[in-house]
Amino acid sequence: MATDIQISIIGSAGDGTIAAGDILRNAFAGMGYKVISFDVYPPEIRGFGKCIARMRITTEQAYSLKHKSDVMVSLDDSHAIPHAGELRDCGAMIYEQGSIVRLPEGGHMSAHVGPGQLPYPLPIRELSEKSTGANRSRNIVVLGFIAGLFNLPAEGFRKAIGKKFRSKAAAAEASEAAFKAGLDYAAKTFKLDDVVFGPPVSSVVAGSTVEMINGNAAIVRGALDAGIDTFFGYPITPATSIMERLASEMPKRGGRLLQTEDEISAISAVVGAGFTGARAATSTSGPGLSLMAEMLGMGVIGEVPSVVFVSQRGGPSTGMPTKTEQSDLHMAVYGGHGDAPRIVIAPTNVDGCYRCGGKAFEMAEAYQTPVIVLIDLYLSNRYETVVFPARPPFEADMNRKPGKQAAAAPYKRYALTADHVSPRSVPGEKGGMHVVTGLEHNELGRPNDSAELHTAMSRKRHEKLKAALRHPDFTHFKRFGDEGPVDVGLVAWGSTFGECLEAMLKARGEGIRCAAMKVVMLSPFPTHGVSAFLADCKEVLVPELNYEGQFANLLQANVARQVTRLARVPGEPMKVEEILEEIRRLAGRGKSAQKAA
Amino acid sequence: MATAKNARHHVVIGSGVSGSQAADTLREREPDARVTILTLSSLLFYNRYDLPKVFRGHRDWREFLAYPAEYYKDHRIEVRRCSRVAGVDGPRRTITLEHKEEIRFDTLLVASGGRGYLPEELAEFRPLMHPFASYTEAVTAASLVPDRGHVIMLGGDMIGLDLARTLIDTRHRVTLVAGAQTFWPHEVSDEERPGLIAALEKMGVEVIESHDAGGIATIEQGAKGLSARRVLFKDGTELHGDVVMPFFGLSPSVEFMLGSGTDIERGLLVNPALRTTCEGIYAAGDVCQIWSDAEKRYRFFYGWKNVRAMGDLAARNITGGDEPWVPAQDEKLHIGSDGKIQSPFWEYH
Ligand SMILES: Cc1cc2nc3c(=O)[nH]c(=O)nc-3n(C[C@H](O)[C@H](O)[C@H](O)COP(=O)(O)OP(=O)(O)OC[C@H]3O[C@@H](n4cnc5c(N)ncnc54)[C@H](O)[C@@H]3O)c2cc1C
Numbered sequence: 001m002a003t004d005i006q007i008s009i010i011g012s013a014g015d016g017t018i019a020a021g022d023i024l025r026n027a028f029a030g031m032g033y034k035v036i037s038f039d040v041y042p043p044e045i046r047g048f049g050k051c052i053a054r055m056r057i058t059t060e061q062a063y064s065l066k067h068k069s070d071v072m073v074s075l076d077d078s079h080a081i082p083h084a085g086e087l088r089d090c091g092a093m094i095y096e097q098g099s100i101v102r103l104p105e106g107g108h109m110s111a112h113v114g115p116g117q118l119p120y121p122l123p124i125r126e127l128s129e130k131s132t133g134a135n136r137s138r139n140i141v142v143l144g145f146i147a148g149l150f151n152l153p154a155e156g157f158r159k160a161i162g163k164k165f166r167s168k169a170a171a172a173e174a175s176e177a178a179f180k181a182g183l184d185y186a187a188k189t190f191k192l193d194d195v196v197f198g199p200p201v202s203s204v205v206a207g208s209t210v211e212m213i214n215g216n217a218a219i220v221r222g223a224l225d226a227g228i229d230t231f232f233g234y235p236i237t238p239a240t241s242i243m244e245r246l247a248s249e250m251p252k253r254g255g256r257l258l259q260t261e262d263e264i265s266a267i268s269a270v271v272g273a274g275f276t277g278a279r280a281a282t283s284t285s286g287p288g289l290s291l292m293a294e295m296l297g298m299g300v301i302g303e304v305p306s307v308v309f310v311s312q313r314g315g316p317s318t319g320m321p322t323k324t325e326q327s328d329l330h331m332a333v334y335g336g337h338g339d340a341p342r343i344v345i346a347p348t349n350v351d352g353c354y355r356c357g358g359k360a361f362e363m364a365e366a367y368q369t370p371v372i373v374l375i376d377l378y379l380s381n382r383y384e385t386v387v388f389p390a391r392p393p394f395e396a397d398m399n400r401k402p403g404k405q406a407a408a409a410p411y412k413r414y415a416l417t418a419d420h421v422s423p424r425s426v427p428g429e430k431g432g433m434h435v436v437t438g439l440e441h442n443e444l445g446r447p448n449d450s451a452e453l454h455t456a457m458s459r460k461r462h463e464k465l466k467a468a469l470r471h472p473d474f475t476h477f478k479r480f481g482d483e484g485p486v487d488v489g490l491v492a493w494g495s496t497f498g499e500c501l502e503a504m505l506k507a508r509g510e511g512i513r514c515a516a517m518k519v520v521m522l523s524p525f526p527t528h529g530v531s532a533f534l535a536d537c538k539e540v541l542v543p544e545l546n547y548e549g550q551f552a553n554l555l556q557a558n559v560a561r562q563v564t565r566l567a568r569v570p571g572e573p574m575k576v577e578e579i580l581e582e583i584r585r586l587a588g589r590g591k592s593a594q595k596a597a
Numbered sequence: 598m599a600t601a602k603n604a605r606h607h608v609v610i611g612s613g614v615s616g617s618q619a620a621d622t623l624r625e626r627e628p629d630a631r632v633t634i635l636t637l638s639s640l641l642f643y644n645r646y647d648l649p650k651v652f653r654g655h656r657d658w659r660e661f662l663a664y665p666a667e668y669y670k671d672h673r674i675e676v677r678r679c680s681r682v683a684g685v686d687g688p689r690r691t692i693t694l695e696h697k698e699e700i701r702f703d704t705l706l707v708a709s710g711g712r713g714y715l716p717e718e719l720a721e722f723r724p725l726m727h728p729f730a731s732y733t734e735a736v737t738a739a740s741l742v743p744d745r746g747h748v749i750m751l752g753g754d755m756i757g758l759d760l761a762r763t764l765i766d767t768r769h770r771v772t773l774v775a776g777a778q779t780f781w782p783h784e785v786s787d788e789e790r791p792g793l794i795a796a797l798e799k800m801g802v803e804v805i806e807s808h809d810a811g812g813i814a815t816i817e818q819g820a821k822g823l824s825a826r827r828v829l830f831k832d833g834t835e836l837h838g839d840v841v842m843p844f845f846g847l848s849p850s851v852e853f854m855l856g857s858g859t860d861i862e863r864g865l866l867v868n869p870a871l872r873t874t875c876e877g878i879y880a881a882g883d884v885c886q887i888w889s890d891a892e893k894r895y896r897f898f899y900g901w902k903n904v905r906a907m908g909d910l911a912a913r914n915i916t917g918g919d920e921p922w923v924p925a926q927d928e929k930l931h932i933g934s935d936g937k938i939q940s941p942f943w944e945y946h
Binding site: 089097098099100101102103104105106107108110111113114115116118119120121190192 | 678695
């Protein structure tokens with residue numbers, strides 16, 4: 001029996017909502033299920049903002065969260081009530097049965113459980129207090145109840161709880177008691193919902209390992225596996241955890257990490273480190289990327305390998321720091337002065353974060369240029385079970401070495417070559433002395449602003465990137481779904497692709513000929529492959545999380561083709577249903593098509 | 598749910614047959630009003646006379662629902678499940694739920710029915726018995742009785758005897774420990790009783806005639822490898838069965854109405870128009886005792902058809918009517934020409 005169950009836990013900051021979600025997804029991953037998970041935090045650092053932990057637990061690979069959950073837990077009704085409608089009919093609504101304060105009418109979850117949903121009121125606070133002497137373990141009581149109600153192996157939960165509280169003996173003990181209290185309560189509860197977990201299916205290849213991690217952690221793992229040795233950064237949501245993880249991991253491997261005073265400093269140091277031959281990177285979000293624009297130009301003209309991990313959030317300016325958006329695409333691809341082409345790659349899932357996190361260093365070296373890995377808050381915080389190969393799939397060194405220099409000939413750092421990539425020497429290499437400057441230069445690196453040279457060097461900087469479209473062992477774009485001509489083709493990038501894939505699969509289930517293409521390499525744009533796909537599509541739909549349709553702009557700048565934009569800025573992942581509805585309309589099916597007619 | 602400004606809020610306590618019928622009539626007669634049902638149940642309204650079906654293998658609650666979930670959405674009837682009313686303040690027109698939420702009402706219909714009565718001397722054995730008053734209790738009991746299993750029935754009200762009919766039909770063994778509540782709510786004379794007991798025996802029920810709560814001394818957990826329950830009688834005999842099920846009639850659920858400003862005897866006292874002594878508060882179904890001018894006393898009227906008719910009448914009177922209660926079914930228990938017991942209580946539709 002295939003399992004496809006989504007659980008949402010909603011509470012207030014301080015309720016342990018995210019911690020419960022963390023334990024739960026680790027427990028499911030440990031049992032062998034596939035998990036996709038995405039948490040929502042409040043923008044305030046401390047306070048009573050809303051927290052949501054959502055996870056989808058499956059046996060078949062899933063690509064996005066579902067619109068409706070099968071199980072919803074309220075740890076705080078004031079935050080959970082507006083989401084009550086997101087529980088499907090016959091799903092389980094678990095909430096606190098009592099209240100310690102007087103409530104106005106409608107202030108309790110029982111007023112909002114829809115007639116098709118199934119209520120499970122629990123004395124959560126009382127169970128926590130009785131079992132641990134405090135109400136802090138309410139979140140763990142709920143986990144015990146979930147384990148019991150859905151007949152899940154308690155051992156898997158206990159392991160995940162133990163891991164969470166590894167270094168806190170008192171908390172671990174209280175959690176065990178609270179978990180048992182929830183479990184025992186479930187044993188006395190009559191199960192009415194139709195949520196059933198089938199056995200997990202293991203598809204792990206020998207030698208590989210399965211881990212449940214989020215996008216930021218996957219980027220870090222990719223970077224570490226690719227041999228990152230230097231990092232400079234300045235914290236910013238939602239990229240901060242990249243730096244935090246690297247800060248604890250890099251010293252163990254002899255790497256160096258420095259928190260600089262700002263983003264300008266960070267990128268400057270990265271370009272400087274890249275110049276010396278280091279595998280160097282920084283991480284930031286949209287506002288930080290703006291500050292880095294000037295030095296990225298320096299990296300382009302100096303042809304210095306450097307890697308920038310960018311996790312987008314709602315903008316512009318401070319915008320919506322804890323909401324997701326895909327609105328920095330223009331900035332990533334075009335942002336900056338002068339003709340400053342760079343490589344921009346955008347993974348579409350957590351596994352992709354790992355691969356792009358490592359491949360970025362290969363590309364930066366191979367094409368001697370800054371590489372931006374563009375993700376967003378949704379992907380940064382999204383957990384997925386990822387199968388990691390036994391050996392990291394990254395090359396340790398992709399530098400084109402200058403080789404032995406003829407004694408008399410000066411070293412041409414910017415030699416104009418057939419494939420436009422010049423042999424690169426790093427400081428200290430004998431015979432490789434050269435000048436790097438922000439000024440336009442000749443092959444030796446000496447300042448020169450003649451029309452011919454500027455044209456030749458501009459061509460070099462643009463043309464060398466084309467080889468990146470053939471970079472080995474890298475998925476630049478990929479088609480899914482029906483082969484050959486289709487009624488509707490979706491083209492998407494970044495985190496939204498998961499929702500597109502789900503919508504496409506559902507549309508096919510409804511008999512619509514449909515396919516979807518993910519585009520990972522945004523700059524240089526894989527025009528050839530995308531054009532071939534578009535030629536197969538009667539209608540083209542481009543869903544993305546920004547207001548104008550920035551990817552649609554990029555697409556149309558490269559391929560002359562009419563497309564339908566589905567551009568939204570809700571601050572949260574796009575709804576599969578919304579995409580599906582648009583597919584139906586374009587295919588001349590369903591409600592919306594009839595309405596339009 | 599959107600309701601017109603100034604629309605009245607009609608609250609119904611109870612999602613049984615009486616309350617559900619009332620909500621339906623209230624909606625029909627006052628389309629703009631807000632209608633809210635408060636209930637202890639975790640399921641929407643289902644017909645309890647259907648519950649014996651669990652012994653015929655029907656275990657999915659969806660089969661039992663009287664209306665699908667859409668009915669409540671379409672009719673704009675809010676159903677607050679798992680919501681226990683803790684108190685009612687009649688003059689302030691406010692209900693307090695056990696979880697401390699306050700609900701204002703313009704009119705209130707109390708249709709809280711009754712819960713299974715258990716004689717005091719058996720109260721200590723409650724954990725060893727399996728009541729049959731709700732879907733969950735029915736499924737739990739059924740899951741404990743194996744094929745051709747043995748059910749020990751205590752009391753034997755008409756709800757229990759209806760179940761006994763199904764149990765016999767599904768080849769289970771039924772032993773009835775009969776007593777004062779056998780045939781409840783029918784009043785059976787000493788002359789009628791032997792004939793009715795004989796009819797039960799003919800039906801296949803093994804009857805142990807006894808007095809005071811069945812003359813039971815103790816009920817015990819069965820020993821390992823033996824039946825699940827052991828019932829020991831005061832005369833030293835004993836009985837082994839898979840479950841022990843109490844059927845001693847119902848006692849009205851009125852505790853939350855204490856201090857509400859309404860008059861209570863055993864049930865909520867209402868006039869023939871089903872109004873309580875507190876303005877704006879009505880009662881219907883198993884919970885209420887209606888003034889009978891003919892008998893000059895307040896009395897209960899049981900049975901499916903009666904309680905449904907009461908719900909309908911109360912709703913009509915809440916929405917401007919002023920009609921008196923007329924029983925919807927007769928109350929006589931008799932033996933048909935085929936020798937079988939016939940009760941208006943068992944006429945469901
Ligand atoms: C198993 C079974 C079989 C039956 N079979 C038959 C039959 O064959 N024929 C027949 O005529 N009758 C039968 N009956 C009896 C019949 O069901 C009752 O007469 C009828 O249900 C009474 O309806 P009611 O609406 O008055 O109350 P009920 O149906 O008892 O409903 C009472 C409602 O009030 C709610 N409630 C109670 N207290 C509170 C509170 N404090 N706060 C909030 N809500 C509260 C309950 O949750 C429930 O929803 C049977 C009963 C049972 C249990």
